Amino acid sequence: MREINVSIIKEVVKDLCMSCNYNVDKNIRNCFLENIKVETNNMAKEIIDIYLKNQDLAREENIPICQDTGMVILFLDIGQEVHLVGGNIKEAINLGVAQGYEEGYLRKSIVLDPINRINTKNNTPAVIHFNIVEGNNIRIRLLAKGFGSENMSKLKMLKPSDGYEGIKNFILETVKEAGPNACPPIIVGVGIGGTMEKCALIAKEATIRSLTDKNEDPFWAKKELELLEEINKLNIGPAGFGGNLTSMGVKINTYPTHIAGLPVAVNISCHVTRHEEKII
Amino acid sequence: MENNKKILYTTIQNRDINNLRAGEMVYLTGDIYLARDAAHKKLVELIDSNKPLPFDIKNQVVYYAGPCPNRPEQVIGSIGPTTSARMDLYSPKLIENGLIYMIGKGYRNEKVKESIKKYKGIYFIAISGAAALMSKCVESSKVICFEELGTEAVRKIKIKELPLIVGIDTLGNDVYNNKFLL
Structure with a gap:
């Protein structure tokens, strides 16, 4: 048994909120640096150059890369040998978010009721997912998810007979419709299988897989690359003005499903996809 | 492109x-002016109930943006465009009432066109997700x-050389449908 005080979790959440909003994922940066060498569309080149300068400035001056500093989503993998002490873990997490957004000069974008829409003024509550895993550590993955891209995401309950073709068409259709609204170059997170909520959840996790990783399943590894190639032929390009870089990566997560179903979720994430991870 | 910058002033003459x-x-x-979803809803409600608007929108520019809070040494926090499509419901009414120029990102519907x-x-389309850099174009807020x-409050800001791409021109040409124009 290992005791962990929730105040430590609060501090980590606070730091991650600030850090992920100032420092772009290095793989995104590398993807841009590679693209700018080969892009032939001048406008696309110019936009990528602006994005790189924006990333530099945000990092150097500790200011948000994007004004939409997002809704905070957390995945906490808690080892079953951990005993949490010092208070309520959800309250601690939300306090970390509130302090991070206040002290970090980040935008408060959360409204309490989806219809009455009164701003909570501290960017809480976060969306929190707890998983119990083996061991005595806590792994925290934090996302600050912007809604330009979140709004362009989709979920569909396909039929088993729709097969891979159905999935592919749904992904391409979603990306086309998202167009410039989702702030391309995008990361396309896909969840296939499970139930309605499960496919949405694994699609979200797919958006924060490393851009350089490779799907463990050779079938899906191949599909991820094929889909990426197809999407990058759409000529949506950076900010939607055309070009070869519409998507930086397609990531597909799967889960066993029911004999009658083929749920698919496509979660789109923008060119500043902000996420960080820490193990306590 | 830096060398032959086309600079436009908000007191733009029609022929330009x-x-x-x-x-x-x-x-x-x-x-x-900065105004996004919640402010648009309020402005249109005021127009619908024949009440005066808190600022004159005639011949003005509205930018769909909600900035981050500013650090003490900053004029404004990071600022970039939000998705314009959410303002499509309100824009025609504001345009009828004198608003001419809009800045945002993404598609507009046929009614707005x-x-x-x-x-x-x-x-106009501002470059989405370049908000740290764009905050440097703001001189006052x-x-x-x-x-x-909160962040959705209406602000009056003074900008200097904010880079924009013409999204829909006076003839109704749409950049997203006409990529060949680039």
Whole structure:
């Protein structure tokens, strides 16, 4: 048994909120640096150059890369040998978010009721997912998810007979419709299988897989690359003005499903996809 | 492109506007207003109930943006465009009432395009997700109404050479449908 005080979790959440909003994922940066060498569309080149300068400035001056500093989503993998002490873990997490957004000069974008829409003024509550895993550590993955891209995401309950073709068409259709609204170059997170909520959840996790990783399943590894190639032929390009870089990566997560179903979720994430991870 | 910057002032003359074409990059200088979803809803409610607006929108520029809070040494926090499509419901009414220039990102619907064509307006696209850099184009910022909306409050800001792409021109050409124009 290992005791962990929730105040430590609060501090980590606070730091991650600030850090992920100032420092772009290095793989995104590398993807841009590679693209700018080969892009032939001048406008696309110019936009990528602006994005790189924006990333530099945000990092150097500790200011948000994007004004939409997002809704905070957390995945906490808690080892079953951990005993949490010092208070309520959800309250601690939300306090970390509130302090991070206040002290970090980040935008408060959360409204309490989806219809009455009164701003909570501290960017809480976060969306929190707890998983119990083996061991005595806590792994925290934090996302600050912007809604330009979140709004362009989709979920569909396909039929088993729709097969891979159905999935592919749904992904391409979603990306086309998202167009410039989702702030391309995008990361396309896909969840296939499970139930309605499960496919949405694994699609979200797919958006924060490393851009350089490779799907463990050779079938899906191949599909991820094929889909990426197809999407990058759409000529949506950076900010939607055309070009070869519409998507930086397609990531597909799967889960066993029911004999009658083929749920698919496509979660789109923008060119500043902000996420960080820490193990306590 | 840096060498032959096309600078446009918010006190734009009609003939200059009519010469702009979808896909062109311009740099805008002058006073503009920030208003997004919640402020648009309130403005249209005021118009519908024949009440005066808290600021005159005639011949003005509205930018769909909600900035981050500023650090003490900053004029404004990071600022970039939000998705314009959410304002599509409100824009034609504002255009009818004198608003001409809009700045945002992404697609507009047919109704907005028609209004732009009819009233000779322009839809500009700001570069999404370059908000740290764009904050450097802002010289002053002041909340003028709806302060209770937090980041969605209406602000009047002074910008200098904010880079924009003409999204929909006075003829109704749409950059996203006409990529060849670039």
